[in-house]
Amino acid sequence: xxxxxxxxxxxxxxxxxxxxxxxxxxxxxxxxxxxxxxxxxxxxxxxxxxxxxxxxxxxxxxxxxxxxxxxxxxxxxxxxxxxxxxxxxxxxxxxxxxxxxxxxxxxxxxxxxxxxxxxx
Numbered sequence: 001x002x003x004x005x006x007x008x009x010x011x012x013x014x015x016x017x018x019x020x021x022x023x024x025x026x027x028x029x030x031x032x033x034x035x036x037x038x039x040x041x042x043x044x045x046x047x048x049x050x051x052x053x054x055x056x057x058x059x060x061x062x063x064x065x066x067x068x069x070x071x072x073x074x075x076x077x078x079x080x081x082x083x084x085x086x087x088x089x090x091x092x093x094x095x096x097x098x099x100x101x102x103x104x105x106x107x108x109x110x111x112x113x114x115x116x117x118x119x120x
Contacts, residue, residue, distance in 0.1 A: 007106045018114035023048050028118060032069030033059040041115065043071035044105045045090065049112040071118055077101035088118070 023041070028048060031041035033055060040051050040058045051058045051068075058068050066072075066081050071088035077097040078085055090101055 007103065007110055009111050013111050016113045019116050020114075021116035022119040023116040024119055028071070029069045033065070040068050042067045042069075042108070042112075043073070043088070043118050044076060044101070044108055045073050046071065046088070046118045047105070047114055048116045048118060049108045050115045051108075051112050053112070073101055076104040 023043075028041055028043060031039045033040035033052070040055060041048050042051050042058065042064075043049070056062055057064045059065060062068075064081065066083050066086045067075060070086045072086050073090040074087045074093070075081060075085035077090055077093050077100050079100065090098070093101070
């Protein structure tokens, strides 16, 4: 399988055009899926993805809920679900970890709508 195709979902996903709306850290934190009507956002390198369609994984009780409402760059790069790793800092990571992070970005961008950019 070619490198570019290995991250494609098994079933094609129709995505909306990406948005670059500003989303504050506080707004991102509120999008944690804590209620059934709350969206679930996960950011990677400042780009915010709406992962609500995968509530089983990112919602309360899900394996990746630690990333909900956060920029999860460091945790994704390190393949860590520790709460202390669910943070935006990634510049100091190894080249290998940065590669893993880029793979996650590709994975998310083929499955979830981009709804904005984190504004600090």
